[in-house]
Amino acid sequence: MLISMNNCQKVQDVILNFNSRFNEVEKINISFFTVPKLKSTPIDKHKVKELWVVLKGKGKVTKDNKEYLLNINDVFFIESEKEHFIVNTGKQSLSILSIWWES
Structure with missing residues (x-):
């Protein structure tokens, strides 16, 4: 699932609402x-x-x-259990913050 600013979802909203969305995560x-x-x-x-x-750059993710x-x-x-990788398609390095948790 891609959540982008174009879809009226800002990164800040995701981070601020993380606890309410994932309250069962230990x-x-x-x-x-x-x-x-x-x-x-x-x-x-x-x-x-x-x-x-995505903190910097742009890329193309392939998932399933x-x-x-x-x-x-x-x-x-x-x-979980979804095969994925990302290709940097930009002119600069691609920087990503990754947050992960057990299912």
Whole structure:
């Protein structure tokens, strides 16, 4: 699921409402990763749910063989056990904040 400013959903709203949306989550983990221009992440699949916030750059996510374009301030949700990867399609590095939790 892509939540973007174009869909009237701001990153701040997602972060501020995180607790009310995920009140049964006992522990969340946060990491940060960068994808160099014209590079991609390896294909990934895991048990945790994940929320990506694009901090810089733009890219194309493939999740379950469907493609989604991401830009700065977009938020992207990845359900557990969904195969996914992202390609940096921009002219600069792509920076993503990743928030993940157990299902």
